[in-house]
Amino acid sequence: MTLIAMVSAKGSPGVSTAALAFTLTWPAPTLLAECDPAGGDLLSGYLARYELPTDRGVLPLASAALRGTAEQDFLSQLIDLDSPKRERLVLPGITDPAQAASLQPAWAHLGDFLANLPQTVLVDCGRLSAPHPPWPVLVRADLVLLVLRAHSIRTISPGVPALSRLRREMKDSPAHLGLMLIGGGIAAREIARHLVTPVLARLAWDPSTAAALCGSGRGRRTGPLMRTAATAYGSLHASLAARRQAAQPIERRDTDTLPAVKAAAR
Numbered sequence: 184m185t186l187i188a189m190v191s192a193k194g195s196p197g198v199s200t201a202a203l204a205f206t207l208t209w210p211a212p213t214l215l216a217e218c219d220p221a222g223g224d225l226l227s228g229y230l231a232r233y234e235l236p237t238d239r240g241v242l243p244l245a246s247a248a249l250r251g252t253a254e255q256d257f258l259s260q261l262i263d264l265d266s267p268k269r270e271r272l273v274l275p276g277i278t279d280p281a282q283a284a285s286l287q288p289a290w291a292h293l294g295d296f297l298a299n300l301p302q303t304v305l306v307d308c309g310r311l312s313a314p315h316p317p318w319p320v321l322v323r324a325d326l327v328l329l330v331l332r333a334h335s336i337r338t339i340s341p342g343v344p345a346l347s348r349l350r351r352e353m354k355d356s357p358a359h360l361g362l363m364l365i366g367g368g369i370a371a372r373e374i375a376r377h378l379v380t381p382v383l384a385r386l387a388w389d390p391s392t393a394a395a396l397c398g399s400g401r402g403r404r405t406g407p408l409m410r411t412a413a414t415a416y417g418s419l420h421a422s423l424a425a426r427r428q429a430a431q432p433i434e435r436r437d438t439d440t441l442p443a444v445k446a447a448a449r
């Protein structure tokens with residue numbers, strides 16, 4: 184239904200933490216796909232206490248996608264965070280960055296498969312500066328969020344080359360490109376102006392909740408990080424809806440201005 188890809192420019196601004204916070208708080212069925220070529224974090228972090236099997240996830244699903252059996256094999260590769268409801272699902276990532284190269288031929292199939300699922304799919308694509316970014320998945324996304332810490336010019340500046348690379352690699356993609364800021368510091372409108380890209384969401388700086396989501400610290404699911412993650416659902420989907428509406432031919436738009444436009448055309 185909706186594919187939202189999340190990436191960072193360099194460093195660790197908090198992509199995986201944000202993706203998990205979204206998955207845990209969003210009001211609609213959500214699937215988090217760990218497609219970071221440097222490896223997934225959930226099995227060894229947030230889910231470590233459950234001692235789950237490590238043989239399921241994106242790698243077997245990629246083989247299934249190449250064989251044409253992704254649909255049949257899909258459910259068995261997932262972890263249900265809210266069992267048995269299947270409303271907060273996780274597709275675990277690879278466990279060794281050496282496996283990233285073997286995912287390359289399957290990314291396009293996986294991107295198509297994920298984009299056609301009925302739930303909102305959040306894809307953690309990791310760092311753009313890492314080898315083998317999952318470009319076909321980014322190209323297939325409805326929305327690509329570049330995640331940056333808003334702390335200072337030093338944390339914002341890597342966004343400049345990252346955005347030019349994203350624009351270059353995704354030139355034929357209809358994906359909407361936006362920023363997601365982590366923490367306070369520089370004002371969102373300053374960052375948007377500097378990077379010539381809209382800020383679509385901002386998550387709170389909240390080390391204690393972030394530590395709990397990384398599998399350390401005591402679980403706390405009500406901190407500012409979770410509240411701002413829940414709020415981001417509305418702003419991201421509103422931005423996507425506005426984009427979709429703007430992309431429709433004018434006679435199909437469902438807007439208040441339509442009668443006026445028709446009258447003017449007569």
Ligand SMILES: Nc1ncnc2c1ncn2[C@@H]1O[C@H](COP(=O)(O)OP(=O)(O)O)[C@@H](O)[C@H]1O
Pocket residue numbers: 191194195196197198199200201224365366386387388389390391393394397408
């Ligand atoms: N919103 C946040 N507030 C405070 N600390 C955070 C936040 N998001 C992430 N962190 C911390 O930053 C580190 C990197 O987070 P992670 O999500 O793994 O980054 P990335 O996926 O971008 O590499 C972790 O120690 C995590 O606890």
Ligand SMILES: [Mg+2]
Pocket residue numbers: 198199200219224309
């Ligand atoms: Mg990560």
